Amino acid sequence: MEPILNAKNLVKRYGKVIALDHCDFELYPGEVLAVIGDNGAGKSTLIKALSGAVVPDGGEVWLEGARVHFHSPTDAREAGIETVYQTLAMSPALSITDNMFMGRELRKPGIMGKWFRQLDHKAMEDFARKKLSDLGLMTIQNINQAVETLSGGQRQGVAVARAAAFGSKVIILDEPTAALGVKESRRVLDLIQDVRSRGIPIILISHNMPHVFEVADRIHVHRLGRRLCVIDPKDYTMSDAVAFMTGAKEPEAVAA
Amino acid sequence: MEPILNAKNLVKRYGKVIALDHCDFELYPGEVLAVIGDNGAGKSTLIKALSGAVVPDGGEVWLEGARVHFHSPTDAREAGIETVYQTLAMSPALSITDNMFMGRELRKPGIMGKWFRQLDHKAMEDFARKKLSDLGLMTIQNINQAVETLSGGQRQGVAVARAAAFGSKVIILDEPTAALGVKESRRVLDLIQDVRSRGIPIILISHNMPHVFEVADRIHVHRLGRRLCVIDPKDYTMSDAVAFMTGAKEPEAVAA
């Protein structure tokens, strides 16, 4: 099978630090690929390079077999890649709807939309409300609430819902449950299963091994800025995975 | 036994939201007390009220049997209560040493210190280096590095080390491992055991049940702004704890 998203030899330096050190990456259609690694291993930098948030110093990225050059997150989004960044990327003072549609607003039909470029607030609100409740992630009382008035968990929910609603090819989640409670994390895992069942592949970065082993089809182990190995969670234990990512054990060969 | 830190009837409102709703709290000498609860339950607000970062609208706080009124974190620190806030509370542009000693800087002995109030950078650096390596938490190459150049994990380590080094009566940790990897989280747990073995009681907020059950002596379950119950991890399972905090199950009576 052809990978849907793949990268070769990615390099990214920050001053003295090499965040990506000739890193390779593959994501196959329909799978949940987990990316695990120590703090500072370069996981976030990797997905930023894939989603256009960071332009790598070197290396190549292919989407569905075609070479792509993303210069901004907008480029990647237009190509169908949706990302929930570790920092969430929401405008706190704006409403949930505004945030969900940021950069891809719907305009009114007819003259008002075409000539005066008026937004269709109603349509966007309905869509947002539907997505949020479809996903059953939470009950939002007021879709026009400013994001800053939401609790951390609700905010994360909105970010994930946004990605799930618009991601047509790939959805990337960078530690979506770090700040979440037990119940709220579970809802996000449910959502991941949901999205996978719609056939959309997901990249999931997480430090939570039980969650990773529960939902991942394959696990990309990241260490010191590069891919150490890719393992199948059915063949390895969590202990193995942790041993690989912390350097306690060397993988036998480049697996899977 | 007398609680070392205790609170009665704490109330805190943010506009319409009641973050603390007549909440009680007790911490006993030498114990690790875990505080668990859903996102937005009011855990952070509770410990902020205990540490002076927030002045409650109502209720009382006692330290070692004496009524205390903390109006700022400095007040609480002077009383021996050290806190690692969820947001870490570091000045990114300043060095590790500066951050560790912020607000309790050491002055040089003699005239320079007394009259010119010159700081004893050397003594502070030595102390900071010693604390960090004593605790074995990490190897910091340059103690004068700006905190913003550290990875999330290292930063969390500095915050925890600061609290552990200066907390003489109580140490409060608000989700100290949320952003940390498996290995880094483990180091923080080790540190908690360390501190307890020195006889200093700890309040630990965490969403990680296995960690909570591993290190806690008692577990304060927080729900909807108040203490639902306090349980002994030896008497209850994680499932029970999660059931209580999410409201799936009611505790029989106010326990332990």
Added chain:
Amino acid sequence: QDETTACLITKTDTNPFFVKMREGATAKAEELGINLMTFAGQIDGDHETQVQAIETCIASGASGILITASDTSSIVSSVEQAREAGILVIALDTPLDPIDAADATFATDNFRAGELIGQWARETLGDEAENARIAMLDLGVSQPTVGVLRDQGFLTGFGIDVGDPNRWGDEDDPRIVGHDVTAGNEEGGRQAMENLLAQDPMINVVYTINEPAAAGAYEALKAIGRENDVMIVSIDGGCPGVQNVGDGVIGATAQQYPLQMASLGIEAIAQYAEDGTLPQPTEGKEFFDTGVQLVTDQPVEGIESITVEEGMELCWG
């Protein structure tokens, strides 16, 4: 409300010149039982605030307006409006452009004031005037009209071709070391003088826009010990300025009479309110010249001047 209302609008209310003018107007208004409203721009050159002031005067039903225009032509439209509303408008200190835009003008001839000190400087230097090294300390880079008139008047009096008389800085006479700006205060005067001295330490004639600038220039000269061999001339005739002439800080200054302008103006408004009489200009001039006199203790032949003692009697501020 039968009381006659008059307005006084000055360029600023921070320059003692205008403070004095206001005092003169206030005293006269009290004497004649006129209600006086005073207004001022924020800085010299701020004509928008003056426009607002005229509008306020119209709104409060004034009979007459005395104005020292910050911008002689920009204010004309508003002045027209006021006159259409039946208000007597008198320009003080600075004639409008065109001069008949106001009903009357009680002013100093600023060009003439500059000319006087220019002539005095040339005559005092005698033959040395051919080799003079001249520093020109002006008001601001925006070249407000008063500054240009005095500067060009001085140069004309000194016998230097001014090129375009509507702006300074386009002259090519080698005796001019340079023009710099002072904002009309001591600090600016000192810095501008230093800058020009660094260009040519042998400067021996200094024109200054006003007396505060002259005082600043003097400090700069004193700092390098040249205060006694450089001639400073200035314009205004405020009391500190005249005293400085007496103390030898300034060689000569051209004195104007703001108190007189103001009290004459108030009288004219009172007259107009009573019977509609319009004030008449000085014979042979387009405006009523309140006069300008050279103040110096070193008079030269052919140029009328008064002594410092006389100047002190007439001074303001």
Added chain:
Amino acid sequence: MSQSDSYEDIVKARREEKFAEFEDERKGLLHKFHHALHVTPALVPLIVLVASIVIFGVLLGSRFFSPFALTLILQQVQIVGIVAAAQSLVILTAGIDLSVGAITVLSSVVMGQFAFRYGIPVPVAVACGLACGALCGALNGFLVSRMKLPPFIVTLGTWQIILATNYLYSANETIRAQEIEESAPLLHLMGAKFQIGGAVFTVGVVFMIVLMLVLSWVLRYTAWGRHVYAVGDDPEAAQLSGVNVKGTLLSVYMLSGLICAFAGWALIGRIGSVSPTSAYEANIESITAVVIGGISLFGGRGSILGSLFGALIVGVFTLGLRLLGADAQWTYFFIGVLIIAAVAVDQWIRKVSA
């Protein structure tokens, strides 16, 4: 400590949950008012504005509280109001534009000099002036968005550059009102008056009001408007969530320059002549209007209509104090007090209604 592996099962089944509901202690009218304050940021300055009109109306009677005097205020604030619209846009993106005054006057000088010095047809000269403003704005926008220099410093620099250019280019020449009236009356368009009862309006005043309404509509109902807020709120977040931050910034500064050029045109209408020394205080006055209007200097919060009210508040105070006979320095003194008081009241209302 057993069964640890399956503790999450508890939360796998979804339960109907009642959300934490807290009784709201504040009821009725007052509560509605608080809520309105909270969702309509321009309401606070509007209240202050109305209050100050009422107070001066009581103090001064019909001298102040007449259609003539009230519309006079509109005429007096029109330039500052238009410039404040430009300033608001920039401040909403968490920037600041110190060059607004310089752009305003340079544009007016370009319109005038192009028409008179080169004899270009007046409509073309006006267009050139507008283009000049947009160009100056584009320079700011380029330096801010591409070179990533701080707006305060960029516009501090361009302020001086543009102002010096203005003096150099105009050769300090004023074009007199009479000449303009004769040969280029289009330059006076914004000053054209019409009367409704005792109320006197000018085209410039109408332009200011329409501009404010249009901008406030655009900011609310178009994607570009939402992006302006998002960029000011958190540029990095905006970038990551798909906003073209550079493009938005560039367009905001350009638009700001263009609006300033319109202010320059209105300036000719108001003072009659073209003078290179005009609009000197427009920077500080426009910023004052914006902050009194409740727009946060940190960006992303506030309504542009607030700036209009802010400008009007200053206008009301200035005219009111003048009519009361306060002399100029006392007026400045009170405006200073007003600035602080207005913001303190704003903070206080927001706190109470939070």
Added chain:
Amino acid sequence: MSQSDSYEDIVKARREEKFAEFEDERKGLLHKFHHALHVTPALVPLIVLVASIVIFGVLLGSRFFSPFALTLILQQVQIVGIVAAAQSLVILTAGIDLSVGAITVLSSVVMGQFAFRYGIPVPVAVACGLACGALCGALNGFLVSRMKLPPFIVTLGTWQIILATNYLYSANETIRAQEIEESAPLLHLMGAKFQIGGAVFTVGVVFMIVLMLVLSWVLRYTAWGRHVYAVGDDPEAAQLSGVNVKGTLLSVYMLSGLICAFAGWALIGRIGSVSPTSAYEANIESITAVVIGGISLFGGRGSILGSLFGALIVGVFTLGLRLLGADAQWTYFFIGVLIIAAVAVDQWIRKVSA
């Protein structure tokens, strides 16, 4: 998917870990230079300063590159330099002080009028002037720290209030240099000169340099100094980690006011007389010096020595351009270009050396 319970055992045992080490590709002198730039923020403006002195020195020869001309620059920037020190402190706390110029001139007027109008002994009058400055600063500090109003707005308001007070109190009267020399020479203290070779120094210049050095020592080597940076960096974090944020802010604004009062004293020494119209441009000039000196307007970053260099850079350019024969308007223009260029170079060097 077994053994899930014990996966953490792996990390329970501590292993000797080698830290990720990356080969550093940049070696030698250049690297050391980069490192120095990185740790010494005042170095960039110092380099720009030296470079501009060298360039003008080459262009102008000994007319510029002489002890006389170079110390003249020091004298010319002394007021701005002292005020910039005050401004730097405030900007380091992420604030801004628009009232510095007003405080400077009011303090000098108080010194003068107290001595002359009321005949108070001169040292007492000077002390009163200094107290007046500190008091104005305290007013700013109170409004910023207790009332939590934004510094920009607070000082925009107090600027007008203090300036109006200055004019009203002084009645626009100037006290002449000759009178001061006669009966209150202490007011001229800061203007006293001494010569070393061709170099001319004044007490005010020495005061400015000593002040900068002392402040830079205090900011680095005392707890208060560290707190100033912490407050500017992140006030909430500073508060939580035990800094008395309100107290620090109040002390910074008070100290800023006091320093401005010293600038007022130096002003009397420099211009000889006491004049209420002085120091009008001190706001914008001090901010310019601070930003050219590389202190971030967002607070918490930069070195106060940078502001001294920033002020000197402007001084060097002004005198240098004048000597080159650029007229006043062109000088104005080039200072604008300089501001932008200096900050662009600063950004660029920091980026390259990051």
